[in-house]
Amino acid sequence: MIGDCIPVPVLHAETDAEMAAREIRRFRPLESDEDRADRERELSRLARANKVLAAYNPGLIVKAGGPRG
Incomplete structure (x- = not known):
């Protein structure tokens, strides 16, 4: 249901x-x-x-070392 409100490119970027x-x-x-x-590619x-993600909502940014923050 929440995914219906988010544009498809943003959902793909999140994945x-x-x-x-x-x-990584x-x-x-x-x-x-x-x-x-391989690590550099990732x-x-x-x-x-x-x-x-940042263009849509900066709160969605994913960090390399762990969960979102």
């Missing part, structure tokens, strides 16, 4: 941000070059999603 934040916590930045590249994905 992307949550998934990216979960993946999974990678260890000092483990390997591949992990660093940080970029999170930044793109947060840009959409």
Whole structure:
């Protein structure tokens, strides 16, 4: 019901941000070059999603290290 009031691109951005934040916590930045590249890709994905979320409502921004704040 709440999702009916929120534009579809914002809902997609919220899902992307949550998934990216979960993946960021999974990678260890000092483990390997591949992990660093994967983590950077997820940080970029999170930044793109947060840009959409912030434009709609800054309170929806998802942080990389944990839950919204």
